[in-house]
Amino acid sequence: MMTNMVGALNSALDIILNENKNAVVFGEDVGKDGGVFRVTDGLQAKYSSERVFDTPLAESVILGASIGMAMSGMFPIPEIQFAGFMYMGFDQLINHAARYRSRSRGRFTVPMIVRTPVSGGVRTLEHHSDSPEVYYSHVGGLVVVEPSNPYDAKGLMIRASHMQDPVIFLEPTKLYRLFKQEVPEESYEVEIGKANVVKEGQKLSIITYGTMVPVVKEVVEKKAIDAEIIDLRTINPLDEETILNSVKKTGRAMIVHEAQLSFGAGAEIAARIAEKAIFELDAPVMRVASDSLPYPFPGYENFYIPNAIKVSKAIDKMMSQ
Amino acid sequence: MDENGVVDQELFPKELTDQKLVDMLSYMLFTRALDAKMLSLQRQGRAATYAPSIGEEATQIGSALAMNQGDLFVPNFRQHGVYLARGMPLDVLFLYWKGYEEGGAIPKEVGGFPYIVPVASQLPHGAGIALAQKYLKTGKAVVAYVGDGGTSEGNFYETMNFAGVMAIPLVIIIENNQWAISVPRSSQSAAQTLAQKGIAAGIKVLQVDGNDVIAVYKAVHEAINDAVNNVPSVLECVTYRMSMHTTADDPTKYRDPAEVEIWKKRDPIDRLRKLLVAKGVWDDKKEADAAEEFKKRIDDGVEKAEKFVPNPESMFTNVYSYMPQVLQEELDEAKASGFYMKQEGEG
Ligand SMILES: Cc1ncc(C[n+]2csc(CCOP(=O)(O)OP(=O)(O)O)c2C)c(N)n1
Numbered sequence: 289m290m291t292n293m294v295g296a297l298n299s300a301l302d303i304i305l306n307e308n309k310n311a312v313v314f315g316e317d318v319g320k321d322g323g324v325f326r327v328t329d330g331l332q333a334k335y336s337s338e339r340v341f342d343t344p345l346a347e348s349v350i351l352g353a354s355i356g357m358a359m360s361g362m363f364p365i366p367e368i369q370f371a372g373f374m375y376m377g378f379d380q381l382i383n384h385a386a387r388y389r390s391r392s393r394g395r396f397t398v399p400m401i402v403r404t405p406v407s408g409g410v411r412t413l414e415h416h417s418d419s420p421e422v423y424y425s426h427v428g429g430l431v432v433v434e435p436s437n438p439y440d441a442k443g444l445m446i447r448a449s450h451m452q453d454p455v456i457f458l459e460p461t462k463l464y465r466l467f468k469q470e471v472p473e474e475s476y477e478v479e480i481g482k483a484n485v486v487k488e489g490q491k492l493s494i495i496t497y498g499t500m501v502p503v504v505k506e507v508v509e510k511k512a513i514d515a516e517i518i519d520l521r522t523i524n525p526l527d528e529e530t531i532l533n534s535v536k537k538t539g540r541a542m543i544v545h546e547a548q549l550s551f552g553a554g555a556e557i558a559a560r561i562a563e564k565a566i567f568e569l570d571a572p573v574m575r576v577a578s579d580s581l582p583y584p585f586p587g588y589e590n591f592y593i594p595n596a597i598k599v600s601k602a603i604d605k606m607m608s609q
Numbered sequence: 610m611d612e613n614g615v616v617d618q619e620l621f622p623k624e625l626t627d628q629k630l631v632d633m634l635s636y637m638l639f640t641r642a643l644d645a646k647m648l649s650l651q652r653q654g655r656a657a658t659y660a661p662s663i664g665e666e667a668t669q670i671g672s673a674l675a676m677n678q679g680d681l682f683v684p685n686f687r688q689h690g691v692y693l694a695r696g697m698p699l700d701v702l703f704l705y706w707k708g709y710e711e712g713g714a715i716p717k718e719v720g721g722f723p724y725i726v727p728v729a730s731q732l733p734h735g736a737g738i739a740l741a742q743k744y745l746k747t748g749k750a751v752v753a754y755v756g757d758g759g760t761s762e763g764n765f766y767e768t769m770n771f772a773g774v775m776a777i778p779l780v781i782i783i784e785n786n787q788w789a790i791s792v793p794r795s796s797q798s799a800a801q802t803l804a805q806k807g808i809a810a811g812i813k814v815l816q817v818d819g820n821d822v823i824a825v826y827k828a829v830h831e832a833i834n835d836a837v838n839n840v841p842s843v844l845e846c847v848t849y850r851m852s853m854h855t856t857a858d859d860p861t862k863y864r865d866p867a868e869v870e871i872w873k874k875r876d877p878i879d880r881l882r883k884l885l886v887a888k889g890v891w892d893d894k895k896e897a898d899a900a901e902e903f904k905k906r907i908d909d910g911v912e913k914a915e916k917f918v919p920n921p922e923s924m925f926t927n928v929y930s931y932m933p934q935v936l937q938e939e940l941d942e943a944k945a946s947g948f949y950m951k952q953e954g955e956g
């Protein structure tokens with residue numbers, strides 16, 4: 289079927305609810321309204337309000353109760369309406385979802401998928417555009433996934449539903465309806481923990497994910513540069529092998545993400561490259577990211593999010609070294 | 610005051626002069642005119658997502674006018690009427706909804722804090738602001754607003770409990786408009802009233818008709834008098850969201866239009882208008898003159914806001930009290946590249 293990311297995710301949830309009778313989908317406005325982005329549209333009508341339901345407006349109990357359900361034989365798929373509101377339940381994710389397995393030496397596990405829209409570029413009010421992937425990656429114990437296209441979105445979500453881990457599933461708002469793609473109707477998996485080499489190349493490795501994937505693709509195409517593009521898809525745990533193999537081949541590494549520069553995923557990736565492949569580099573590693581400040585109000589966002597011009601300038605600089 | 614604008618004389622607050630009642634109606638009409646303008650600007654792409662307050666004017670204006678000079682308020686994202694009644698310059702308000710942080714630079718005399726989006730997260734600030742009034746002996750009260758949905762958040766319960774223990778001059782107003790986006794009040798809480806949530810916290814509680822501006826005024830006035838004597842309270846104003854949640858929302862997906870019709874008959878503006886017409890202090894001519902004046906003030910505000918030229922450097926210079934070297938470098942690089950905007954003549 290030809291579908292956008294919203295359709296692909298809806299189809300994945302449909303398959304999961306159908307396959308796993310203990311799976312439930314819930315959150316704020318996910319029922320009748322079908323979610324503010326319509327990702328859960330039609331699911332309540334199909335699966336009943338016992339399996340697809342609205343909760344009170346309270347993120348901490350949504351996430352904390354998810355943990356309880358997950359430890360008791362259910363498979364919860366909570367939706368947090370926007371990533372900026374997930375901080376209300378941050379305690380539950382960092383202190384508990386990330387730790388139950390280790391604190392009980394595997395006796396208790398927290399299989400669940402926490403879905404939330406991330407990143408900006410769509411002119412929304414404050415707190416609707418955060419890119420929080422590193423907050424969840426840093427603690428350890430949470431799998432952090434972020435698709436950049438409909439095919440990966442569906443496959444990653446179905447894969448997550450077959451795992452025994454708490455998966456933070458970040459859905460870039462800007463990509464929800466940006467483009468359509470041929471996506472299988474039936475169930476399939478996309479491996480979690482494995483980056484995708486979107487385009488092979490010899491001269492430069494660009495490591496990216498989420499909203500920046502289409503931007504990087506566009507620039508590379510326009511410049512007709514022989515760059516390798518890697519879409520991480522899973523941010524934590526990192527697929528270091530794919531990154532290092534590529535960088536060793538091309539001798540140049542650039543990391544592009546929408547989240548802030550300082551202490552971002554780019555820093556982690558650059559450090560690993562420095563530790564394990566520095567003598568194979570022809571130029572210093574470069575990072576392209578948003579500036580090191582909180583996501584601005586919508587009137588300023590175009591000055592903030594890395595765009596094609598910024599990526600293009602960075603590539604010019606890197607290739608001149 | 611009932612739906613026909615008939616007042617219970619025994620309960621009527623004597624300090625409410627005819628002039629004050631006319632002010633109330635004027636601000637309510639002003640708020641509705643502002644909403645109409647914002648919705649139109651938003652449709653034309655001249656404003657970001659907007660949360661209209663249509664139907665909730667009595668709760669907002671009644672409470673705002675009950676505040677004393679110097680009292681402070683902490684809104685969520687919907688209390689446009691409170692800002693108006695407290696003298697917020699319209700161009701500043703428009704800047705917020707056009708998507709600029711400059712809209713948060715609220716003049717001190719307004720006594721208000723910026724719009725807050727994460728539901729109920731503003732309430733703990735209200736508690737702290739109130740504690741500061743007590744500590745600094747300013748004699749001022751703090752009014753903090755939250756929606757019906759917001760009363761499900763931990764921040765709501767924590768704030769009430771804190772207020773009770775600390776005995777701070779805080780009034781929490783629950784603007785219960787019956788909906789939290791698509792979730793009706795009945796699915797938000799099994800409690801019979803939202804006000805009663807305050808009983809367990811040991812603070813004063815009251816539920817009022819939030820579409821009766823006189824009742825709201827009276828209740829808030831009394832709550833503020835208690836607050837400055839260090840008796841905090843929570844006040845549930847029962848009102849109705851007559852329009853969409855925000856401009857990004859489509860209520861036909863989840864709400865029976867018949868329900869809206871019922872509440873239209875309880876329109877807070879119609880009610881007060883009936884009273885003032887009966888009193889002989891309001892008529893069509895006065896209403897037309899008022900509309901004219903609001904239009905002018907709103908248009909002036911929009912014009913001023915639309916002349917605003919965003920300065921991206923302000924993103925960098927307002928993050929810390931000083932400029933860290935690493936951020937300065939990011940700024941220099943961005944400036945040298947024209948903030949990566951397309952230049953004239955570039956493809
Ligand atoms: C913590 C948090 N969760 C979710 C949201 C998204 N959201 C914005 S408004 C809203 C409903 C709020 O309902 P209510 O408190 O009744 O206020 P109303 O919008 O009706 O004025 C939701 C869920 C948010 N802004 N903050």
Ligand SMILES: [Mg+2]
Pocket residue numbers: 756757758784785786787788789790
């Ligand atoms: Mg509400």
